[in-house]
Amino acid sequence: MIKKFLILTLIFISFSSKFSYALVEIDITRGNLDPLPIAVSPLFVHKNNLKNKEFKEIGAKISEVIEGNFKRSGLFNPLSKESFVQEPEIAHLKPRFEDWKLIKAQALVTGKIELENEKLRVEFRLWDVVAAKEILALAFTTVPNNWRRVAHIISDKVYQRLTGEKGYFDTRIIYVSEAGPKNARIKKLAIMDQDGSNNKYLTLGNELVLTPRFSPTNQLVTYLSYFKNLPRVYLLDIETGIQEVVGDFPGMTFAPRFSPDGKKIIMSFAEGGNSDIYTMNLETRVVEKITDHPSIDTSPSYSPDGKYIAFNSDRSGLQQIYVMRSDGSNVKRVTFGNGLYGTPVWSPRGDLIAFTKVRKGRFYIGVMRTDGSGERLLTENFYQEAPSWSPNGRVLIFYRETKSNAKGEGFSAKLWSIDLTGYNEMQIETLTDASDPSWSSLLTK
Amino acid sequence: MNSMKLIKYFMITALCSVLLSACATSKKGAVLEGDVYAGNETVEYLATGVKDRVFFATNKSTLTTASRDTLRKQAAWLRKNGKISVTIEGHADERGTREYNLALGERRANAVKDYLMTYGISGKRLAVISYGKERPVNNGSTPLAWSQNRRSVTVKAD
Numbered sequence: 164m165i166k167k168f169l170i171l172t173l174i175f176i177s178f179s180s181k182f183s184y185a186l187v188e189i190d191i192t193r194g195n196l197d198p199l200p201i202a203v204s205p206l207f208v209h210k211n212n213l214k215n216k217e218f219k220e221i222g223a224k225i226s227e228v229i230e231g232n233f234k235r236s237g238l239f240n241p242l243s244k245e246s247f248v249q250e251p252e253i254a255h256l257k258p259r260f261e262d263w264k265l266i267k268a269q270a271l272v273t274g275k276i277e278l279e280n281e282k283l284r285v286e287f288r289l290w291d292v293v294a295a296k297e298i299l300a301l302a303f304t305t306v307p308n309n310w311r312r313v314a315h316i317i318s319d320k321v322y323q324r325l326t327g328e329k330g331y332f333d334t335r336i337i338y339v340s341e342a343g344p345k346n347a348r349i350k351k352l353a354i355m356d357q358d359g360s361n362n363k364y365l366t367l368g369n370e371l372v373l374t375p376r377f378s379p380t381n382q383l384v385t386y387l388s389y390f391k392n393l394p395r396v397y398l399l400d401i402e403t404g405i406q407e408v409v410g411d412f413p414g415m416t417f418a419p420r421f422s423p424d425g426k427k428i429i430m431s432f433a434e435g436g437n438s439d440i441y442t443m444n445l446e447t448r449v450v451e452k453i454t455d456h457p458s459i460d461t462s463p464s465y466s467p468d469g470k471y472i473a474f475n476s477d478r479s480g481l482q483q484i485y486v487m488r489s490d491g492s493n494v495k496r497v498t499f500g501n502g503l504y505g506t507p508v509w510s511p512r513g514d515l516i517a518f519t520k521v522r523k524g525r526f527y528i529g530v531m532r533t534d535g536s537g538e539r540l541l542t543e544n545f546y547q548e549a550p551s552w553s554p555n556g557r558v559l560i561f562y563r564e565t566k567s568n569a570k571g572e573g574f575s576a577k578l579w580s581i582d583l584t585g586y587n588e589m590q591i592e593t594l595t596d597a598s599d600p601s602w603s604s605l606l607t608k
Numbered sequence: 609m610n611s612m613k614l615i616k617y618f619m620i621t622a623l624c625s626v627l628l629s630a631c632a633t634s635k636k637g638a639v640l641e642g643d644v645y646a647g648n649e650t651v652e653y654l655a656t657g658v659k660d661r662v663f664f665a666t667n668k669s670t671l672t673t674a675s676r677d678t679l680r681k682q683a684a685w686l687r688k689n690g691k692i693s694v695t696i697e698g699h700a701d702e703r704g705t706r707e708y709n710l711a712l713g714e715r716r717a718n719a720v721k722d723y724l725m726t727y728g729i730s731g732k733r734l735a736v737i738s739y740g741k742e743r744p745v746n747n748g749s750t751p752l753a754w755s756q757n758r759r760s761v762t763v764k765a766d
Binding site (some may be wrong): 371418461 | 704
């Protein structure tokens, strides 16, 4: 279990001294109606390993995962391998750019894998076909089981080189897997790679579980569980599977998240009809009360520098979004538009807050600046909520439920994602119905 | 009577009949009063004549006249049966964000608990739990279903 998620040795060796300016460039701040044609050559296998059938396939599998990542990002158009003229081995040494230009590729990814002493060594190159130059070359070593992460790391490096932004492919998503009729729903915590692979269940479904979140270090998860019919915030260690309740509260705690440094849990505590926001330091176990108001205060979200907290309060009469300093002082309302606002989530870039808005019976996912200005609604639906940011602050994942008929038939819950630009809205495939998604930070730091 | 008085008399009568007919909103079959469910489907009984639940308007936790009547009967039943403890469940409909609905359910359950306590029932006998929108009683996505789901249910503790 541990080996799957840790790379033993991750040494990035840049073996090209030339870093040319790119003629190939992608602007991810604008809606991309013209995805960049990119050719991903299957990674070829070192001659020493040619007899290893299983290993031979890994090179092709890695390129397929990379293509999947590129395609789903909406920014790239991976070209069909059937049109490739050059053999992977030769292309990796010296591509004949004319051949690649013929199939309209503007960028080319080539690579090589080698199995030595039970370790997987990977080398890849990114070529600017238009300028006929190599623009990125990296090598690293890991365990063979990690070949999917190899693909995600390469995807991130290519994405970063071509867009100027960090990628989001070497990440996982935690969510709630759902099944059964609405009035007897079985819910389990589940985790998967962002491309849907490696799906695993973290709880058995014996008790209701809701709203999981990753810690910044990605090894811990916090969530709400109705274990023994007592709704409380819990911590779960993904590697050991050990769960523990957070604090010793005499009533329901819910809506938990980690602070950006991972040292605290912030959550709501409900008592006597009032919900306030509290933090608990995981080390010292010191509990601090952050809001103190007879209204419902919930769904807290820290700014990435930890200095501010956005949260949901109905102190004005209806659900709105507020921002306060992380010690609870200086509370300011930031939403004033028509409708209800909920689930504020501060972007990892610090510049925007994503939210759910409800107006005239319709649900919207939107973003706004941290002072509430510049509200932009990205998508509208019968029911959707709870956006979560990719670690580069460019993509939002959320969930939707369909309208059921009077008998409750036709109901489904699914994960969806959309770019910050409002483009590339798509459903994320899960084995079961799904809700409450949360995006991890990059697994490679 | 002089004509002014006669006109006044007719106007008052007309006004009263308009008001009275407006009060008859509960036509046969209409089960929503404003936004609050007023029917008996989904209602169960703790004892003869003692309904186990009350209903709420959207986003609200205020008790209607009908709710208070139900809760007075629950209080009387609890007074008569001093050994019984209950759990008060708070629920919300699906038309809201999940976390806020958990808090709203808790607020509704406590509105019921507070009212029962004003009738002398000890808080120690009244546990509270919120299920937010997680346990609907009606699986439909219709205003009627939603109104039946906006509820607080009093359940005998084991």
